[in-house]
Amino acid sequence: MEYYLPIKHMHMLFAYLSALLFVARVLMDQVGYQAWRKSVLSYIPHINDSLLLTFAFLLVALGPWNPFAHAWLGIKLLLLIGYIVAGLIALRISGQVPVKRIAALLALAQLVGIFYLATAKPDIF
Ligand code: HEM
Incomplete structure (x- = not known):
């Protein structure tokens, strides 16, 4: 499939941008710079x-991947859900600072897990 590799590279580009944009927003939020919200x-x-x-x-859709057959992908999807939930809590306008910090750390830990699973594709079971 001739388009597979460019699609994978676009996925990777948006993945790295996503991580960068998340870290930037968390840092701005933590130092009290709320202007980014506008x-x-x-x-x-x-x-x-x-x-x-x-x-x-x-x-x-185009590759040989199946989250039920390739555990790394299935776990990656579960971590993605956790990352989204933790990320939403971390970036809430209101909310207690310690809770938002813990949520931000949890989101980042899951993001690291997502990148690890994506790049190493370990044979889990
Ligand atoms: C925050 C979300 C995500 C991040 C940060 C992310 C990151 C990445 C990265 C960096 C790669 C390239 C790994 C390499 O070096 O080979 C990759 C590959 C891949 N991703 Fe994601 N991904 C995310 C979400 C998803 C989701 C939701 C799916 C499926 C629905 C998915 C499916 C795949 C597949 C199948 C590959 C393997 C492509 C290949 O090696 O041929 N990713 N991902």
């Missing part, structure tokens, strides 16, 4: 993440 950063990450997921589903 800037392009309030919507660019959503567009980026929609494209990330679009290319992800194309990879699954």
